[in-house]
Amino acid sequence: MVKENLCVQSVAHISHRRPQQEAGEICGVSFGSRGEVVMNDLQWIQSAKNGDEDAYAKLVRRHSGGLHRTVARILADDTEAWDVVQMAFLKAWQKLDRYNPRYSFTTWLYRIGTNLAIDLLRSRTSRERAHKAGTEHRLRLVGTGEGAGARADSNETDNVLQQLVGVLTPQQRSAFVLREMEGLETAEVAEVLGCSATTVRNHIFQARKALRRELRVRFPEYLPASERG
Amino acid sequence: MNCGIFREMIGSYVDETLEEGRRHWFRTHLRECPTCRESALREEPSLLFAMAPAAPGEPEEIEACAVAVMGRIRQDRLESRLHRRRRPWLAVAAAAALVISGGIAWRTMVGGGSGTLQPVVEARRDAELQSSPPTVEVEMAGEEVRVYQFANEADSDTAVYFIVDPALEL
Numbered sequence: 001m002v003k004e005n006l007c008v009q010s011v012a013h014i015s016h017r018r019p020q021q022e023a024g025e026i027c028g029v030s031f032g033s034r035g036e037v038v039m040n041d042l043q044w045i046q047s048a049k050n051g052d053e054d055a056y057a058k059l060v061r062r063h064s065g066g067l068h069r070t071v072a073r074i075l076a077d078d079t080e081a082w083d084v085v086q087m088a089f090l091k092a093w094q095k096l097d098r099y100n101p102r103y104s105f106t107t108w109l110y111r112i113g114t115n116l117a118i119d120l121l122r123s124r125t126s127r128e129r130a131h132k133a134g135t136e137h138r139l140r141l142v143g144t145g146e147g148a149g150a151r152a153d154s155n156e157t158d159n160v161l162q163q164l165v166g167v168l169t170p171q172q173r174s175a176f177v178l179r180e181m182e183g184l185e186t187a188e189v190a191e192v193l194g195c196s197a198t199t200v201r202n203h204i205f206q207a208r209k210a211l212r213r214e215l216r217v218r219f220p221e222y223l224p225a226s227e228r229g
Numbered sequence: 230m231n232c233g234i235f236r237e238m239i240g241s242y243v244d245e246t247l248e249e250g251r252r253h254w255f256r257t258h259l260r261e262c263p264t265c266r267e268s269a270l271r272e273e274p275s276l277l278f279a280m281a282p283a284a285p286g287e288p289e290e291i292e293a294c295a296v297a298v299m300g301r302i303r304q305d306r307l308e309s310r311l312h313r314r315r316r317p318w319l320a321v322a323a324a325a326a327l328v329i330s331g332g333i334a335w336r337t338m339v340g341g342g343s344g345t346l347q348p349v350v351e352a353r354r355d356a357e358l359q360s361s362p363p364t365v366e367v368e369m370a371g372e373e374v375r376v377y378q379f380a381n382e383a384d385s386d387t388a389v390y391f392i393v394d395p396a397l398e399l
Contacts, residue, residue, distance in 0.1 A: 069286060089298045161281075186245070
């Protein structure tokens with residue numbers, strides 16, 4: 001699984017296809033670049049299934065940061081995202097016996113977390129959405145004379161998304177965040193969302209179209225000078 | 230050289246027709262080359278989101294999440310254990326309560342007077358004197374304070390426990 005944006009704790013353990021350049025494996029035991037024993041997700045899951053709570057706590061520490069970032073982008077709410085992350089790990093714990101080790105634990109966990117986030121989005125009342133739209137504030141960009149590329153830093157990306165993501169459906173949000181922001185492959189996004197690759201591409205296409213339209217209306221700073229008028 | 234290839238790929242990237250390996254290279258170059266980033270954003274503003282950060286999250290928040298999840302798991306486990314153990318005890322207790330209340334009602338109806346209740350009250354006092362006092366334990370778990378109240382001294386598994394959050398404002 002290629003996840004270029006995943007957090008540092010998880011990225012080394014997600015990819016089964018990632019070449020082992022620095023780490024090594026002797027007699028089934030993985031070693032890190034400094035010779036320390038590295039437990040992978042499957043080993044910790046097996047220990048957790050046998051009742052080792054500490055092993056599960058390590059899985060939570062390894063994956064909660066990345067899952068939180070994804071869920072926070074889908075929900076456009078940092079605090080609510082932590083609640084969803086906690087619920088996802090609890091649900092995963094309750095269903096641990098049903099986890100199929102042939103699949104990546106991350107994909108399985110992200111599927112649980114994304115589904116919870118989508119359910120939450122659907123349950124939000126229109127009144128809450130209206131309140132949020134009314135209280136949002138315009139992003140203030142530093143150095144308006146500079147080019148858009150030079151201004152586009154990392155926090156800015158999340159701030160802009162937070163203000164525009166309301167125009168997307170829950171499925172479009174999830175697909176766009178997983179694919180465009182987290183860098184998952186189409187097949188992985190399809191697995192997380194439980195739909196076909198074609199549906200994922202369609203969600204991405206529609207999301208990009210809507211975001212492009214909103215960016216032109218609300219953030220003309222990102223348009224070429226000729227289009228700003 | 231790379232920048233020329235990058236610009237040719239913008240359309241394919243947006244159309245989702247780029248092979249995954251090339252897509253990965255495109256995204257890396259988008260982040261690393263300010264000139265290409267500038268021109269790409271002019272052509273397709275939504276590429277802004279491909280530069281989202283990979284920040285792993287604050288360690289304190291991750292630790293707080295782990296503590297909360299594990300606390301809840303332990304609580305659920307204890308609750309389910311208590312639930313399983315309590316069931317037969319509850320059935321016996323309910324049956325005993327029915328017999329006692331039925332007996333009291335019958336005696337009241339037949340015999341009448343407060344004197345008939347006296348033996349029951351005395352029996353209850355005797356039982357209270359004979360039973361051992363409940364065992365209470367206090368445990369510090371991270372920032373939490375847990376107060377356990379065990380059913381009796383002989384059974385260290387059956388307990389009700391409370392988690393006291395020190396940050397809670399009363």
